Amino acid sequence: xxxxxxxxxxxxxxxxxxxxxxxxxxxxxxxxxxxxxxxxxxxxxxxxxxxxxxxxxxxxxxxxxxxxxxxxxxxxxxxxxxxxxxxxxxxxxxxxxxxxxxxxxxxxxx
Amino acid sequence: xxxxxxxxxxxxxxxxxxxxxxxxxxxxxxxxxxxxxxxxxxxxxxxxxxxxxxxxxxxxxxxxxxxxxxxxxxxxxxxxxxxxxxxxxxxxxxxxxxxxxxxxxxxxxxxxxxx
Numbered sequence: 410x411x412x413x414x415x416x417x418x419x420x421x422x423x424x425x426x427x428x429x430x431x432x433x434x435x436x437x438x439x440x441x442x443x444x445x446x447x448x449x450x451x452x453x454x455x456x457x458x459x460x461x462x463x464x465x466x467x468x469x470x471x472x473x474x475x476x477x478x479x480x481x482x483x484x485x486x487x488x489x490x491x492x493x494x495x496x497x498x499x500x501x502x503x504x505x506x507x508x509x510x511x512x513x514x515x516x517x518x519x
Numbered sequence: 520x521x522x523x524x525x526x527x528x529x530x531x532x533x534x535x536x537x538x539x540x541x542x543x544x545x546x547x548x549x550x551x552x553x554x555x556x557x558x559x560x561x562x563x564x565x566x567x568x569x570x571x572x573x574x575x576x577x578x579x580x581x582x583x584x585x586x587x588x589x590x591x592x593x594x595x596x597x598x599x600x601x602x603x604x605x606x607x608x609x610x611x612x613x614x615x616x617x618x619x620x621x622x623x624x625x626x627x628x629x630x631x632x633x634x
Contacts, residue, residue, distance in 0.1 A: 441622075443622055443623075445625075450610075450628070450630065451627050451628060452523075452525070452612045452614070452625035452626050452627045452628045453563070453612075453625045454625070455521075455622045455623070455624055455625075458622050496562075496563070498563075507563075507565070507623065509562040509563045510562065511560075511561065511562050512562070
């Protein structure tokens with residue numbers, strides 16, 4: 410069964426304290442691994458798409474990496490404004506079949 | 520680019536009434552849009568796929584007669600919650616993609632409260 414598991418469920422960091430969020434997936438025929446950021450009461454905001462193992466993408470303090478079994482979202486020197494829930498989703502064939510994780514709730518304290 | 524607008528952001532209605540939620544792609548055409556429902560602390564749940572010019576495709580367990588979807592144009596899809604009940608209270612989010620190999624972009628969601 411296709412599945413996406415995110416860990417940890419919640420993470421609290423001090424400003425400037427770098428860390429990584431994990432997204433493990435078991436999906437047959439992966440056609441893209443997506444990372445989104447979701448603020449309370451808002452829709453998810455697209456961050457990255459990764460397609461193949463070894464691929465990396467960066468945006469400001471965020472870097473996403475992909476292996477054959479998992480993806481990491483690295484947050485370097487986070488700021489309070491990085492506080493949000495980070496969601497990952499795997500595309501198992503087409504956009505209709507996005508398999509979503511439950512998210513990691515990140516809180517960055519000033 | 521790839522902006523999806525959803526309206527209203529919040530709605531409170533009485534039990535038994537119907538509510539319509541609009542989803543628009545502002546700067547691209549979307550032959551397909553998707554409607555999700557999200558409960559607190561839970562993952563996004565796909566409700567249905569909205570296809571321009573044809574009937575929507577509903578996920579298993581989603582009542583098509585309760586959640587009416589109309590994709591009237593390449594930039595507009597609507598979700599109507601008919602005869603709403605308190606258990607329909609939830610966060611509804613639409614999304615669309617500008618192409619087969621493009622990521623989904625989401626609206627800001629609609630918080631529905633049925634009293």
